Amino acid sequence: MEAAELAETVATAAGLTFFDVVFEMLDAVDVNALAAYGGFPTRYPSWRFGMEYECLARGHEWGLSKIYELVINHDPTIAYLVRSNSFMEQKLVMAHVYGHADFFRNSAWFAPTDRRMIQRFEQHARCIKEHSARLGQDRVEEFLDAALSLDTLIDPYGAQRRMRARQSSGGMPDVAGGHRSGQGALARASRDRLNALQGEEPLPDPPEQQQAVGSPFDVLGYLAEFAEVEAWQRDILRIAAYEAEYFAPQRMTKIINEGWASFWHSRLLTGGLLDASEVIEFADCHAGATASAPGQLNPYKLGIDLFRHAEEQGLDIFRLRAVHNDVSFIDAVVDEAFVRRSKLFAMEPGSGPGRKPVIGSRDADEIKGRLLSSLAWGGLPRIRMESAPAAGSSGALVLRHEHDGRDLKLDEAGVLLRTVGRMWKGPVELLTQEGEEGRRLLCDKGELSLREAS
Amino acid sequence: MGGQIYRMEADRARFKEVVRGRVRRDLTKYMATTELMGRQGGETVSIPVPAVELPRFRFGSNEGGVGQGDGGEGDEVGQKGDGDGQGQGAGEAGELTGEHVLEVEVELEELARMMGEELELPRIQPRGHKTIETNAGRWNGIRNEGPGSLRHFRRTFRRALVRTIASGEFDPADPVVVPIRDDERFRARKPSPRPDSSAVIFHMMDVSGSMGAEQKDIVRIEAFWIDTWLRSQYKSIEVVYIVHDAEAKVVDQDTFFHLRESGGTKISSAYELCLELIKTRYSPENYNIYPFHYSDGDNWSSRDTERCIELIRDELLPRVNQFCYGQVKSAYGSGQFKKELDGPFGADERIVTASVSDRGGIPAAIKRFLGQGR
Numbered sequence: 001m002e003a004a005e006l007a008e009t010v011a012t013a014a015g016l017t018f019f020d021v022v023f024e025m026l027d028a029v030d031v032n033a034l035a036a037y038g039g040f041p042t043r044y045p046s047w048r049f050g051m052e053y054e055c056l057a058r059g060h061e062w063g064l065s066k067i068y069e070l071v072i073n074h075d076p077t078i079a080y081l082v083r084s085n086s087f088m089e090q091k092l093v094m095a096h097v098y099g100h101a102d103f104f105r106n107s108a109w110f111a112p113t114d115r116r117m118i119q120r121f122e123q124h125a126r127c128i129k130e131h132s133a134r135l136g137q138d139r140v141e142e143f144l145d146a147a148l149s150l151d152t153l154i155d156p157y158g159a160q161r162r163m164r165a166r167q168s169s170g171g172m173p174d175v176a177g178g179h180r181s182g183q184g185a186l187a188r189a190s191r192d193r194l195n196a197l198q199g200e201e202p203l204p205d206p207p208e209q210q211q212a213v214g215s216p217f218d219v220l221g222y223l224a225e226f227a228e229v230e231a232w233q234r235d236i237l238r239i240a241a242y243e244a245e246y247f248a249p250q251r252m253t254k255i256i257n258e259g260w261a262s263f264w265h266s267r268l269l270t271g272g273l274l275d276a277s278e279v280i281e282f283a284d285c286h287a288g289a290t291a292s293a294p295g296q297l298n299p300y301k302l303g304i305d306l307f308r309h310a311e312e313q314g315l316d317i318f319r320l321r322a323v324h325n326d327v328s329f330i331d332a333v334v335d336e337a338f339v340r341r342s343k344l345f346a347m348e349p350g351s352g353p354g355r356k357p358v359i360g361s362r363d364a365d366e367i368k369g370r371l372l373s374s375l376a377w378g379g380l381p382r383i384r385m386e387s388a389p390a391a392g393s394s395g396a397l398v399l400r401h402e403h404d405g406r407d408l409k410l411d412e413a414g415v416l417l418r419t420v421g422r423m424w425k426g427p428v429e430l431l432t433q434e435g436e437e438g439r440r441l442l443c444d445k446g447e448l449s450l451r452e453a454s
Numbered sequence: 455m456g457g458q459i460y461r462m463e464a465d466r467a468r469f470k471e472v473v474r475g476r477v478r479r480d481l482t483k484y485m486a487t488t489e490l491m492g493r494q495g496g497e498t499v500s501i502p503v504p505a506v507e508l509p510r511f512r513f514g515s516n517e518g519g520v521g522q523g524d525g526g527e528g529d530e531v532g533q534k535g536d537g538d539g540q541g542q543g544a545g546e547a548g549e550l551t552g553e554h555v556l557e558v559e560v561e562l563e564e565l566a567r568m569m570g571e572e573l574e575l576p577r578i579q580p581r582g583h584k585t586i587e588t589n590a591g592r593w594n595g596i597r598n599e600g601p602g603s604l605r606h607f608r609r610t611f612r613r614a615l616v617r618t619i620a621s622g623e624f625d626p627a628d629p630v631v632v633p634i635r636d637d638e639r640f641r642a643r644k645p646s647p648r649p650d651s652s653a654v655i656f657h658m659m660d661v662s663g664s665m666g667a668e669q670k671d672i673v674r675i676e677a678f679w680i681d682t683w684l685r686s687q688y689k690s691i692e693v694v695y696i697v698h699d700a701e702a703k704v705v706d707q708d709t710f711f712h713l714r715e716s717g718g719t720k721i722s723s724a725y726e727l728c729l730e731l732i733k734t735r736y737s738p739e740n741y742n743i744y745p746f747h748y749s750d751g752d753n754w755s756s757r758d759t760e761r762c763i764e765l766i767r768d769e770l771l772p773r774v775n776q777f778c779y780g781q782v783k784s785a786y787g788s789g790q791f792k793k794e795l796d797g798p799f800g801a802d803e804r805i806v807t808a809s810v811s812d813r814g815g816i817p818a819a820i821k822r823f824l825g826q827g828r
């Protein structure tokens with residue numbers, strides 16, 4: 001694999017640092033299958049992965065999408081490459097992979113992530129299979145789907161907060177006031193049960209991720225600890241919360257991570273890795289990856305433009321990639337010149353036939369504001385617990401959606417509130433707004449009601 | 455990487471189960487659309503289903519997006535404007551919830567089974583004397599003689615083991631078992647007589663001026679589901695398409711569904727053609743016969759209607775399993791013909807009439823037609 005050695009040499013010379021990178025060559029179908037599993041072959045069984053695969057396979061079959069590589073945040077970093085890539089594509093993809101590998105290693109957002117996730121997923125899968133064998137797949141899958149439908153109710157900054165708290169308190173986990181504090185024993189018991197279940201040497205305790213320190217946004221984690229559910233359900237809630245938190249940094253760094261990898265594949269290839277005879281093929285391939293299709297803002301394109309703009313402004317791009325996520329990166333780099341150069345515009349709903357969206361303002365502040373709000377909190381609504389009753393009490397669990405001008409889909413929210421209610425086994429409320437109007441969605445004993453609220 | 459593929463197969467199968475559950479749940483909805491038509495490929499139908507999304511807390515519609523490209527304010531995104539305005543790219547940078555549409559292959563037989571369960575259709579008992587026994591053997595018998603290539607190793611070994619133990623020669627420390635000639639057992643073909651039955655379906659449709667596109671679609675959908683069901687009940691099935699206005703003719707499937715004629719309506723012409731075909735090609739001795747006739751209920755004259763009744767009573771009913779008439783409501787049709795049939799044949803089980811006023815009525819009509827298990 002001379003291409004890999006070559007790419008590693010030039011990547012290192014350019015100042016990129018990474019864990020060891022392991023390349024695996026696979027057929028396109030296997031790469032699609034892996035992509036459907038979120039990159040990990042050891043996930044629990046679920047129809048959702050099958051569906052994901054059908055979507056990817058269809059896109060592949062129809063020539064709508066092509067996956068060149070998959071990079072896994074892990075130590076060592078694992079990269080899956082499609083065997084049928086041409087030599088040029090392979091070099092491009094490898095340079096791209098080293099960009100990602102550097103990002104995973106150096107971005108502050110990935111510092112608290114579990115780098116032994118392959119085994120952790122395997123452990124989760126075994127736990128879920130075990131429960132399925134005992135209780136029936138239908139029953140376990142139904143609860144798993146319910147838990148997963150709540151997996152946006154985590155604190156995407158949770159791992160960061162915990163790591164910072166630990167550092168400031170001198171290496172000890174912060175146990176002040178968090179809802180999971182004092183629950184260490186319970187958490188440990190569940191983990192021990194997981195380990196005992198498979199009767200083998202337990203994995204070491206996870207790093208920062210998933211260690212105590214409660215956040216009001218971590219509704220799923222709260223339910224995992226305090227909802228009056230059966231032990232197997234608690235395992236599933238815990239697994240859902242853990243996996244959601246593992247994937248959260250990836251969702252929050254899509255643009256900066258792809259931008260960084262694209263910036264480096266472009267620079268490394270045009271900086272010597274490319275043979276003169278490959279230039280046109282490279283240009284074609286690169287243009288394809290950074291083209292923006294109607295209906296989507298291409299993260300590769302936006303990301304690479306941001307890094308190039310930042311470099312021209314004299315900013316330290318290595319520092320930028322180390323400290324920023326998408327939101328803070330855009331906040332730091334987007335200015336009027338960038339908006340003008342990238343020809344960004346605000347989109348407004350159209351009034352013509354077909355209600356096609358139309359071009360609105362090209363005002364830089366407006367556009368930047370929209371970008372920031374659409375990316376903030378990983379693009380998800382911010383929902384926190386307003387009052388979380390003590391364990392065992394029958395008080396209402398009150399959630400508040402922090403309304404920022406964008407309404408929730410209330411019908412779906414109602415379905416989810418029912419789900420939470422079934423787990424909590426008590427009344428559950430969601431406070432939100434429709435436009436300016438306050439709304440209070442209540443679920444009590446399976447009955448939903450929507451009222452006005454102040 | 456075989457391991458991964460193997461895993462994926464299990465998850466795909468599970469997903470297909472989920473989808474089949476949805477198709478089953480929404481079957482009556484599918485039964486009212488033309489969507490499944492023309493999606494038949496041999497033994498399967500590919501059914502378009504929306505990707506199944508878990509509910510999630512997400513934003514509604516009042517979220518503003520950002521796009522990228524040239525163009526002036528007010529130009530449509532992704533569209534060439536009047537001048538050189540051309541916006542390209544759109545959407546918020548957040549997570550896009552694309553509406554994926556997937557296709558799932560469902561075997562026609564399974565679809566028929568779903569329909570049978572949904573509409574509580576009884577299985578059809580082919581008419582007794584038309585049943586031909588065919589000798590469809592299966593390799594699930596055992597006998598003591600046979601060629602070496604058919605030797606049943608497990609059975610042979612078992613015999614040898616029993617004999618060895620019974621004769622006291624078996625030594626657990628040295629468990630050698632040597633089969634002798636008497637131990638050998640061979641696979642044999644066990645004859646299993648199976649009723650072999652064929653059927654023929656006649657789809658007769660009124661294509662006179664008053665049958666509009668919507669009426670024909672309804673006929674088309676009914677014909678599709680009726681075929682699907684009957685195919686699952688008979689080993690071999692033939693379908694004959696007849697269209698008529700004042701005259702009747704046999705057409706191919708494609709013409710049947712797309713032809714548009716205009717003119718008068720003489721229903722007896724179709725029945726006569728059907729009868730002629732039964733007499734010349736589809737003898738009741740060899741076929742289970744299902745004539746279906748669809749019209750909007752108008753006929754040329756009351757004299758022709760009398761002729762139709764005669765034909766049904768004296769010629770068709772004695773030869774067929776069941777005669778079905780589906781009356782599709784149209785803006786111009788009088789709906790008289792069904793009444794004319796219900797009068798003389800009201801109590802006769804061999805004739806079933808149904809009226810369909812819109813697509814929603816299709817499942818009920820099919821249930822009437824096929825609900826007798828004839």
